[in-house]
Amino acid sequence: MASTASEIIAFMVSISGWVLVSSTLPTDYWKVSTIDGTVITTATYWANLWKTCVTDSTGVSNCKDFPSMLALDGYIQACRGLMIAAVSLGFFGSIFALFGMKCTKVGGSDKAKAKIACLAGIVFILSGLCSMTGCSLYANKITTEFFDPLYVEQKYELGAALFIGWAGASLCIIGGIIFCFSISDNSKTPRMAYTYNGATSVMSSRTKYHGGEGDFKSTNPSKQFDKNAYV
Numbered sequence: 001m002a003s004t005a006s007e008i009i010a011f012m013v014s015i016s017g018w019v020l021v022s023s024t025l026p027t028d029y030w031k032v033s034t035i036d037g038t039v040i041t042t043a044t045y046w047a048n049l050w051k052t053c054v055t056d057s058t059g060v061s062n063c064k065d066f067p068s069m070l071a072l073d074g075y076i077q078a079c080r081g082l083m084i085a086a087v088s089l090g091f092f093g094s095i096f097a098l099f100g101m102k103c104t105k106v107g108g109s110d111k112a113k114a115k116i117a118c119l120a121g122i123v124f125i126l127s128g129l130c131s132m133t134g135c136s137l138y139a140n141k142i143t144t145e146f147f148d149p150l151y152v153e154q155k156y157e158l159g160a161a162l163f164i165g166w167a168g169a170s171l172c173i174i175g176g177i178i179f180c181f182s183i184s185d186n187s188k189t190p191r192m193a194y195t196y197n198g199a200t201s202v203m204s205s206r207t208k209y210h211g212g213e214g215d216f217k218s219t220n221p222s223k224q225f226d227k228n229a230y231v
Helices: 002-024 074-100 110-146 160-186 202-213
Strands: 031-033 043-047 051-056 061-065 156-158
Touching (some): 002 110, 074 110, 110 156
Antiparallel strands (some): 031 043, 043 051, 051 061
16 A cells, blocks of 8 residues: 555656656746846846747847757757657656556556556656756856856856756656655565464364264263173
């Protein structure tokens, strides 16, 4: 019962993390222009993995998609690949989890379902690591440019998408770990308990039989002979 509850908790945590990781791909604010040292702000620059935009003081935004994938910076290409891999792994991990959970009717025996649940945990952990690596790589580029005194171009700060990605990656890793530990509970097969009462003698069993059936009556050999039998 405890194993089933832990699997349900792991599934909910992992799915929540996967949804958060998936939501970071279309999110706009991966990085936002900083206002540090600026007196008057006339426009706000922000970007994600697919486009860069500028919003003026009236709230009108103008966006421009990245023209060429091969002309992109290496870190953006790496982040794209890692985030897409994280979403794909999370999708397959959720399918494996449905087959490996005890509360479902598919997946085979308990031993086979335990192996599938452990595989789902490993896939979710890999998904979380990919998302964590992609968000950290993007954040490292932002912080490196921000604290570089020789960098004179527009500086940016961390956007909301990075924090969402880190939160989703953490949930995927936690859920995957719970799935992996649930295999220890599933592998424990219950054993039948047998009680040894000791060897019973033939006379004791015969006495029980006589007492239970009532068909046979015990006779006393001393009463079979009359008192004058030997006279």
